[in-house]
Amino acid sequence: MIDPEDREHQAAVVRLMLPYLNGRFAAGFRLLGVLPGPGSVRIALHADDGTGYLYEIGDDDVAPGWVPLLLRNALARPAVPTGRLVMGMHFVPLRQDEVAWSLEEPAVDQVLRTLRALSDPGDEEMPFLVGFLLRGTTRLRLYVQRQERPGVVGVDVRLDNAGPAVLGSVMSLLEERRYRRPAGDDPHCAYVLDLTAWGEAGGS
Secondary structure: OHHHHHHHHHHHHHHHHHHHHHHHHEEEEEEEEEEEEEEEEEEEEEEOOEEEEEEEEEEOOOOHHHHHHHHHHHHHOOOOOOOOOOOEEEEEEOOOOHHOOOOOHHHHHHHHHEEEEEEOOOOOEEEEEEEEEEEOOOOEEEEOOOOOOOOOEEEEEEHHHHHHHHHHHHHHOOOOOOHHEEEOOOOOOOOEEOOOOOOOOOOO
16 A cells, blocks of 8 residues: 555656656657656656666655656666666666756746646645746746635746745745735736745845
8 A cells, every 4th residue: 555645746746747748758758657666656758769768766855846857857868777677668766866967947847846836735734826927937926815814915936946945935925024015017916925036145
């Protein structure tokens, strides 16, 4: 039986990887599937040369939202053969501290990771995400509504800084008046919380 926490992690990765079934996951690779492993998730890929690979990523090694970027960075270099085949695929255990993170996260993945982190139905402590708007190429405005209070709040974040620390702090930061800004010409929120500098020197 799969541990409940592992099951939640694996289900999150499945939801995250589904869109990649419609096209190439990375240069030279197509996604075949996502399989549950013992305390891990396994990503099945088909290379253009016909070779199948099964990359195993430990559930405790990296959060679901970072799995695509971790895997893309691993695929940027030849896989180290282990001599083990699983279902006819070359089995490759993957650890994030053994991967050279040389590739940047594509903008579309930044957006998807940010929105999924806030819209996860299993997380009752996060604000309820009711909308979003890309503002240029580097910023995203989130529209959140708390259950205990009426009104929608706009939250501006930078895509390159929308990591777990920022997203996990949105609820508490909603009460911080120093981050509040007028909504301006945006009729969809009562006010805006500007977190674009949060986490930088002097911004936390």
